[in-house]
Amino acid sequence: xxxxxxxxxxxxxxxxxxxxxxxxxxxxxxxxxxxxxxxxxxxxxxxxxxxxxxxxxxxxxxxxxxxxxxxxxxxxxxxxxxxxxxxxxxxxxxxxxxxxxxxxxxxxxxxxxxxxxxxxxxxxxxxxxxxxxxxxxxxxxxxxxxxxxxxxxxxxxxxxxxxxxxxxxxxxxxxxxxxxxxxxxxxxxxxxxxxxxxxxxxxxxxxxxxxxxxxxxxxxxxxxxxxxxxxxxxxxxxxxxxxxxxxxxxxxxxxxxxxxxxxxx
Amino acid sequence: xxxxxxxxxxxxxxxxxxxxxxxxxxxxxxxxxxxxxxxxxxxxxxxxxxxxxxxxxxxxxxxxxxxxxxxxxxxxxxxxxxxxxxxxxxxxxxxxxxxxxxxxxxxxxxxxxxxxxxxxxxxxxxxxxxxxxxxxxxxxxxxxxxxxxxxxxxxxxxxxxxxxxxxxxxxxxxxxxxxxxxxxxxxxxxxxxxxxxxxxxxxxxxxxxxxxxxxxxxxxxxxxxxxxxxxxxxxxxxxxxxxxxxxxxxxxxxxxxxxxxxxxxxxxxxxxxxxxxxxxxxxxxxxxxxxxxxxxxxxxxxxxxxxxxxxxxxxxxxxxxxxxxxxxxxxxxxxxxxxxxxxxxxxxxxxxxxxxxxxxxxxxxxxxxxxxxxxxxxxxxxxxxxxxxxxxxxxxxxxxxxxxxxxxxxxxxxxxxxxxxxxxxxxxxxxxxxxxxxxxxxxxxxxxxxxxxxxxxxxxxxxxxxxxxxxxxxxxxxxxxxxxxxxxxxxxxxxxxxxxxxxxxxxxxxxxxxxxxxxxxxxxxxxxxxxxxxxxxxxxxxxxxxxxxxxxxxxxxxxxxxxxxxxxxxxxxxxxxxxxxxxxxxxxxxxxxxxxxxxxxxxxxxxxxxxxxxxxxxxxxxxxxxxxxxxxxxxxxxxxxxxxxxxxxxxxxxxxxxxxxxxxxxxxxxxxxxxxxxxxxxxxxxxxxxxxxxxxxxxxxxxxxxxxxxxx
Numbered sequence: 013x014x015x016x017x018x019x020x021x022x023x024x025x026x027x028x029x030x031x032x033x034x035x036x037x038x039x040x041x042x043x044x045x046x047x048x049x050x051x052x053x054x055x056x057x058x059x060x061x062x063x064x065x066x067x068x069x070x071x072x073x074x075x076x077x078x079x080x081x082x083x084x085x086x087x088x089x090x091x092x093x094x095x096x097x098x099x100x101x102x103x104x105x106x107x108x109x110x111x112x113x114x115x116x117x118x119x120x121x122x123x124x125x126x127x128x129x130x131x132x133x134x135x136x137x138x139x140x141x142x143x144x145x146x147x148x149x150x151x152x153x154x155x156x157x158x159x160x161x162x163x164x165x166x167x168x169x170x171x172x173x174x175x176x177x178x179x180x181x182x183x184x185x186x187x188x189x190x191x192x193x194x195x196x197x198x199x200x201x202x203x204x205x206x207x208x209x210x211x212x213x214x215x216x217x218x219x220x221x222x223x224x225x226x227x228x229x230x231x232x233x234x235x236x237x238x239x240x241x242x243x244x245x246x247x248x249x250x251x252x253x254x255x256x257x258x259x260x261x262x263x264x265x266x267x268x269x270x271x272x273x274x275x276x277x
Numbered sequence: 278x279x280x281x282x283x284x285x286x287x288x289x290x291x292x293x294x295x296x297x298x299x300x301x302x303x304x305x306x307x308x309x310x311x312x313x314x315x316x317x318x319x320x321x322x323x324x325x326x327x328x329x330x331x332x333x334x335x336x337x338x339x340x341x342x343x344x345x346x347x348x349x350x351x352x353x354x355x356x357x358x359x360x361x362x363x364x365x366x367x368x369x370x371x372x373x374x375x376x377x378x379x380x381x382x383x384x385x386x387x388x389x390x391x392x393x394x395x396x397x398x399x400x401x402x403x404x405x406x407x408x409x410x411x412x413x414x415x416x417x418x419x420x421x422x423x424x425x426x427x428x429x430x431x432x433x434x435x436x437x438x439x440x441x442x443x444x445x446x447x448x449x450x451x452x453x454x455x456x457x458x459x460x461x462x463x464x465x466x467x468x469x470x471x472x473x474x475x476x477x478x479x480x481x482x483x484x485x486x487x488x489x490x491x492x493x494x495x496x497x498x499x500x501x502x503x504x505x506x507x508x509x510x511x512x513x514x515x516x517x518x519x520x521x522x523x524x525x526x527x528x529x530x531x532x533x534x535x536x537x538x539x540x541x542x543x544x545x546x547x548x549x550x551x552x553x554x555x556x557x558x559x560x561x562x563x564x565x566x567x568x569x570x571x572x573x574x575x576x577x578x579x580x581x582x583x584x585x586x587x588x589x590x591x592x593x594x595x596x597x598x599x600x601x602x603x604x605x606x607x608x609x610x611x612x613x614x615x616x617x618x619x620x621x622x623x624x625x626x627x628x629x630x631x632x633x634x635x636x637x638x639x640x641x642x643x644x645x646x647x648x649x650x651x652x653x654x655x656x657x658x659x660x661x662x663x664x665x666x667x668x669x670x671x672x673x674x675x676x677x678x679x680x681x682x683x684x685x686x687x688x689x690x691x692x693x694x695x696x697x698x699x700x701x702x703x704x705x706x707x708x709x710x711x712x713x714x715x716x717x718x719x720x721x722x723x724x725x726x727x728x729x730x731x732x733x734x735x736x737x738x739x740x741x742x743x744x745x746x747x748x749x750x751x752x753x754x755x756x757x758x759x760x761x762x763x764x765x766x767x768x769x770x771x772x773x774x775x776x777x778x779x780x781x782x783x784x785x786x787x788x789x790x791x792x793x794x795x796x797x798x799x800x801x802x803x804x805x806x807x808x809x810x811x812x813x814x815x816x817x818x819x820x821x822x823x824x825x826x827x828x829x830x831x832x833x834x835x836x837x838x839x840x841x842x843x844x845x846x847x848x849x850x851x852x853x854x855x856x857x858x859x860x861x862x863x864x865x866x867x868x869x870x871x872x873x874x875x876x877x878x879x880x881x882x883x884x885x886x887x888x889x890x891x892x893x894x895x896x897x898x899x900x901x902x903x904x905x906x907x908x909x910x911x912x913x914x915x916x917x918x919x920x921x922x923x924x925x926x927x928x929x930x931x932x933x934x935x936x937x938x939x940x941x942x943x944x945x946x947x948x949x950x951x952x953x954x955x956x957x958x959x960x961x962x963x964x965x966x967x968x969x970x971x972x973x974x975x976x977x978x979x980x981x982x983x984x985x986x987x988x989x
Contacts, residue, residue: 029688029697045699047691092676201676202683205690206782209560 014070015163017061018126019094020117020146021054021076023085024136039243050085053132057193059200060161061130062093068163071095073126077105077116083216090214091207092200102220107233110141115231117142118149119224128169129190133157140192147190155185156192283468283501286508287385296505300382300512307516314523315531317622321570321578327552328574330539337538340658345537350656354589357427360414361656367411368530371458374404378458378511398478405462405480408455412484415452419445429588436607440525440586447518447527454514455484460507463488468500524617526586533657536583539576540658545816545863548574548663550670550781559782566670566779568631570615573664580659581613590651590661595894596644600909603644605651605661611636633672642668643679644906646897647777648858653890662777669779682778685903690783693769693790694735695900704765706737706744707751716748716755720765721798729754729761730800730822734810735770736898736933742940743933749962750806750827756965757830757839761804767794773813773859774899788818795821804830806958808859808932809898815864826860827958828931832869835876842964844878852882853925854957855916855939856892857932870931870957877964885923893919895942898934913942917952931957 025032025041026049033042050058061072073096074089076082086097100116108116121129129147133156134140140156147154160172164184173181174194185191221228229235248254255262270276287297343349348365351358373389380387392400421427422444432439462477462485469476470493479486492500522528529536549556550565552574567573590605591597597604615636619629633639645665652661672678678686685695693700707718719725731754737747754761772787795803805811806827814824834840854874860866867889874882887893896912897904917939920928928939939954 026687026691026697028684029692031699045701049687049691199680200683202673202678202686203676204673204686204780204782205786206560206565206674207676209782 015064015068015127016070016125017065017072018121018124018129019054019058019061019072019074019089020129020131020142021058021074021085021089022051022132022135022138023048023076023078023082024051024138027136034244039240041243048081048084050088051132051135051138053134053193053195055089055132055200056195056197057130057132058089058092058094059198060193061128062201063198064128064161064163070127073098073124075100075117075120077101077108077113086216087208087211087214088203090211090216091203097214097216099216099218100220100224101218102222102226102228104221104226104228104232107236108231109236109238110139111145111237112231112235114142114145114149115235116224116226117146119226120219121146121150123219123224127187129188131190131192133192133194143190143192150188150190153185153189154191155183155189157194158191159194159197161191161197281472282474283465283504285385286382286505289505291505291509296508297383300379303512303516304379304383307519310516311519311523314520314622317620318523318528318582320626321616321620322575324571325573325575325578326571328539328548328576329552330576333542336542337540340540340542341534341538344540344656344658345534348656350654353654354587357421357587360418360421363410364414364418367407367414370407371404371411373400374408374458375515378461378508379515382508382512401477402480405459405483405485408458409480409482409484412452412455412459415448415455419448419452422448427588429592430586433604435602436604436610443525447521447525450514450518450521454511454518457507457511457514459484459488460503461511463492464500464504464507467492467495468497468504471497471500523582524622526584529583529585529657532579532583533585536576536579536657536659539579541660541663543816544865545812545859547666547776547817556785564671565674565781566672567664567667568633568671568675570612570619570629570632572667572671573612577660577664577667578612578616580657580664581609581616583657584609584613584659585657586610587656589654589656590659593650593654593891595648595650595896595912595915596646596906596908598893599912599915601644601906602638602641608637608641608661608664609659632668633677637668639672639677639679640907642672643682643904644908646858646894646901646912648894648897649862650858650891650894653862666777666779669777670781671779673779673781679904681903681905682900685900686775686778686780686783689770689772689775689787693787694739695770695903696735696739698739700766703733703738703768704763706733706739706747707763709748712748712751716752718751719762720767721762721800722765722767725762726798727760727762727800729759729802729804730795730798731761731763732771732795732803732805732807732810732814733763733768734805734807734933736937737807738768740933740937743936746806746933746936746956746958749956749959750804752962753827753831753840753958753965754804756962756967757834759804759830762798762800764791764794764798767797769794771807771810771813771817773809773817774901776813776817778900784817788813792818792820806931806933806956808857808864809934812859812863826864826866826869826931828860828870828873829866831957831961832872835873840876840961841966842877842961843966845880845964848879848881850881850927851925852880852927852929853885853920853923854882854888855885855895855920855928855930855935856889857930857935858892858894859898860931861892862890870929873957873961874929877960883923883925885919885925887919895930895932895935895938897938898932902934902937911938911942911945913938914946917942917946917948917954921946921948921952926952928952928954929957929960930954 025046029047035042058074065072072094074086074094075098076086077100079101083099090097100120105116131143144154155171155173157174158171159174162170164170168184168186171183171185175181255265289296291299348362351361377389422441466476466479466489479489522530550559551562554562588606594605615629620626642665647662688697689695704720721727733747737743769787769790772784776784801822803814803822803824804827811824811826814821831840852874854870874880893916894912895916930936930939936954936956943949943952943954
């Protein structure tokens with residue numbers, strides 16, 4: 013069998029390479045000096061898709077909703093081995109909430125034929141909404157927090173899900189379906205500048221609202237039913253204490269505290 | 278009794294064939310067989326990548342004189358080295374004798390031109406002793422192998438079977454060859470002496486002389502047979518050895534001359550991705566690095582043949598010493614076995630599997646710190662770093678990179694440093710108030726100009742502890758009146774480790790950025806306190822102004838008198854200097870740091886057993902700090918224990934990465950409070966006699982103390 017796969021990806025500020033600070037208005041983070049990368053969960057999803065295709069055959073398409081800047085991560089995933097990258101870009105999409113993004117993706121999915129759709133469990137700056145909503149809109153079965161996938165035959169997959177507390181459950185799921193992929197499912201391959209340069213000349217088609225047949229009012233800021241009203245770093249609550257001093261002093265004090273609370277005997 | 282002459286092998290009849298004919302056939306067969314085997318062995322070399330080794334013939338001949346003829350590296354191991362020197366000298370001296378004996382099998386009266394008469398007799402005496410020495414060396418070598426069994430010859434189980442039997446067999450064959458030659462001479466001399474004929478003088482106490490003594494009362498027919506028989510033995514052994522050598526470690530007898538002639542001449546450099554392909558055309562190269570055997574260059578393949586399996590590389594390899602899954606000796610041996618298997622002498626060559634996953638593991642290749650201890654030790658100048666880097670380039674190209682390295686590589690790409698810190702904070706290390714009062718470090722941007730650039734590099738810019746090295750360096754430069762500045766946010770990581778971890782494309786982008794930034798400043802000199810940056814600027818970058826490491830600057834200014842030191846405060850402290858790999862071995866800067874230490878009055882300094890070109894790597898710098906190796910112990914822990922054994926309680930180094938590893942190791946080894954580590958620049962700055970008034974100086978010194986007292 014061959015599997016036609018779609019992986020929905022997103023470009024996010026890289027938390028390990030940025031010092032996230034609030035902007036002056038207090039409604040967003042300061043974005044002047046940020047560097048972006050692909051959302052970590054999505055990268056695992058693409059790697060999983062590539063490994064499945066290497067075994068079963070097929071194609072991997074990566075798609076993102078965003079602007080011209082977001083093409084960078086599509087290229088990165090194409091350098092990893094994804095066959096196609098598609099950018100869904102339209103002014104009407106700006107300010108979409110989770111449901112809006114899922115609506116746009118649903119329209120794209122219905123333009124083609126995909127056996128399996130993967131998303132990351134969540135985005136570093138998101139709310140783990142899109143995968144489930146997309147599945148519901150498509151009326152596809154959905155499984156979240158997937159940390160293993162085994163292709164059984166042309167019709168079903170055997171998937172493992174992470175359960176809180178470290179347990180694992182195994183499920184069978186019918187194709188076509190949507191899975192949200194947990195980190196740690198594989199070891200994503202490295203992509204360097206050379207790989208990205210090699211795919212630089214490949215076309216990345218762009219689709220707007222009209223091409224996708226998305227009604228402009230249903231997406232974007234106007235269609236958003238969830239609106240951000242505030243953004244802040246929570247104030248330190250009572251009971252939280254910052255230890256100060258040299259590293260050694262901090263460690264000593266911490267040990268004392270843990271001992272005092274009965275954590276160490 | 279009728280006096281008759283001994284019958285020479287060429288004249289005698291061996292069964293139905295005259296000796297002359299028999300030996301001509303055997304000679305031709307032997308040479309043909311050897312030529313065929315060698316031609317087969319050369320096949321992979323012809324399929325390998327090109328390598329630029331045809332330049333600088335005079336330098337190369339010099340290398341041959343020093344390292345091949347002069348056996349320069351051999352005495353580094355006193356016992357084995359002396360044995361090898363004797364055997365090598367013996368072989369060289371005996372070569373002419375061996376050819377003469379071979380030709381005499383076909384032409385009785387042949388004498389090597391120039392060796393008739395007196396010269397011939399003198400040469401005869403020399404070869405008698407040479408053969409005796411070689412024979413004795415073989416016996417000693419066999420005893421060493423069987424009885425004393427030096428640890429470095431052992432084969433750990435994961436690397437396969439020990440080859441002791443093979444080694445003994447080869448040693449024995451050489452001994453037999455020497456004995457046969459001695460017997461050939463002795464039987465003839467004994468025969469002639471018994472007949473009252475003038476006999477060739479045999480050197481007193483030589484093997485031939487002793488054999489002659491033993492044969493003086495042997496019957497003439499038996500002596501005749503011994504003479505003819507020993508020739509056959511000599512013939513067969515000689516050609517068997519010749520044809521057997523290309524199947525094992527003794528092939529180095531033939532290949533070492535070429536390995537040494539074609540050896541790498543430029544220390545500290547790395548081979549390009551492909552020789553003969555300029556950087557502009559690298560995008561057209563389909564595959565980077567070494568993935569399959571044929572991706573090695575022909576010289577690197579030649580190295581595999583030349584390795585004599587002496588084990589000195591692995592004996593000095595820090596990765597091997599701490600139980601990482603890497604042993605340079607077996608890196609070579611596995612490649613040789615691979616090439617023998619897939620390029621057989623009999624049968625057709627086949628396409629073998631990729632090297633990673635078949636003979637090499639990923640961890641094996643990532644385990645190397647590129648410290649260069651193996652290359653420093655190898656008597657045959659076999660290269661390892663270029664091969665390791667080429668294998669890494671192959672893995673990077675396939676996306677096969679440990680997760681622990683992917684984040685820092687990505688951060689280097691987007692932020693220009695492995696820590697993912699913001700570019701605009703790169704110069705934050707100059708900001709502490711007390712430092713700004715003492716020393717002004719301008720960022721060279723816009724109209725700001727200076728003669729000298731202090732290239733700080735990432736770890737010294739961002740790491741809280743290493744920033745102190747940066748400030749000490751800046752204060753020293755300020756003290757000697759150097760007109761200097763830094764690049765600040767315009768500086769990116771030198772890319773030294775990026776390149777050595779095989780990420781060539783990323784390295785080139787970092788380098789191009791830095792070269793442009795440096796050239797824009799118009800500086801005449803670059804100083805750095807980081808040996809890795811030093812090596813990158815000196816060897817990996819092109820068209821750079823003069824580059825110096827801060828230890829060189831301090832040593833020079835101590836000589837000029839601009840720098841004077843106060844005596845050490847605590848006379849009980851014992852200092853030892855740890856040579857950073859990229860300052861010492863790769864750039865031969867051993868004396869400057871020591872001269873600086875010795876210029877500090879009252880400083881007591883001891884040397885560790887492993888020092889200078891035998892320095893033991895701290896654990897590696899740059900990306901190696903992120904890599905999670907499989908190991909039994911940290912290299913740094915071993916190193917601080919060596920310092921303790923030497924009786925030192927202050928470990929001085931001259932590299933920020935050494936500092937990271939040493940300070941961690943001191944804690945892990947439980948030596949906290951008993952040993953401290955300090956950078957040479959920090960120590961020098963601490964001991965500076967300042968021109969400023971005494972009161973200010975005292976205040977500054979007092980202000981400095983907490984900086985050194987603070988741990989990581």
